[in-house]
Amino acid sequence: MSNPTDNNGQFRVQHIAVLIETESSWGGRVIRGIAHFAEKHTNWHLLIDPRDHEQRSAIPEGWRGDGIIARITNRTQWEQIRDKRLPVVNVDDLFAGLPGVGTVITDETERARLALEHLVARGFRKFAYFAPPSNRYSKNRGDAFIRAVGALGYECHEYLPGYRMGRKIGWEEQQRRVNRWLAALPRPIAILAVDAHHARQLAEICHFGNVRIPDDIAILAGDTDELLCEVSTPPLSSVSVACERLGHEAAAMLDRMMAGEKSSIEPILIPPHGVISRQSTDVLAIDDPAVVRALRYIRTHAHHGIVVEDILREVPISRRSLEIQFRSYLGRSPAEEIRRVRLERGKQLLGRRELSITEIALACGFSNATRFGVAFRKSFGTTPRAYRKTLIAD
16 A cells, blocks of 8 residues: 655655546445545545536646546546546546556446346346437447347347437437337337436336336346436336445555556456346246246245245146246256345345355355355355455455
């Protein structure tokens, strides 16, 4: 850690500008991760989300600092940051490969994998991606999802409204364009929206257009904003991004750079926590009632320690037929689906500091922490404790 001293040998306060918006759930959690690192490891004073007279992100005139952590979203902002000639860490991928700048961002390949796994597990085989042109996000998120869908042999229908980024589109015109796109999509279909804001917008357009969610169209938000996701009608499922971890790692990188370490050419990629399931994807797009009933039973009771025989008592079907149908629709056996549901619950619970590994194992339906650890490592290639370290910043 960099701990510079003044002429009297006392640790000097380092001044860090944090150019990340505070009004978004994402930004607030990233800043919390930065603050957690600073409190535990450094003697930093944080200048949080400074704005100019037009409320644009800007470093104040006369500010003399030691480093900058920023979400760099436009050329003007980058030029102002560059002119300060300070160590800089970027937490966005809109401007990738900036010279001398460290980068810590969410792993888009992993985000796409988690999103697609969530949707495929619900029986979807038709997919779309919704991201109106904007300078608030890069194409990388959509490209990663489209690649992941294609790798499974499916087609992804991308929203391409035919206007350029930066053009002002009124709500009614936006609604007309989206409705035309929705009308042309096959049904049922699962749509990944770039973020919670646009997922909520899509849900509203579906509501006014009498499109049923999730029966006709399931919507998954590419990130999580608790307020937007919970108050949407219906509540929105979302990818839970490891924002605090991202902020913590960005702060750690800046600390190393201020101590003289050169920034890495390759970005640090932070995997998301997982998917938070809510009503907008609470559907099973499978036309076999027995499989649907079995899957609902698994999702409700997997953490109670059920086995395949419990499913067969609930669903009047032979074990052989159930195995064949599960492999046909999901590509795995009923026992593998039980284990998958338990372990996904475990991955989510590992992000909660107050729970021990043993408590998590029992909450997921495992008899003890050892069995949980063996199954976790077999599925994910790492231990629950090591995975927890990727979620919770120390």
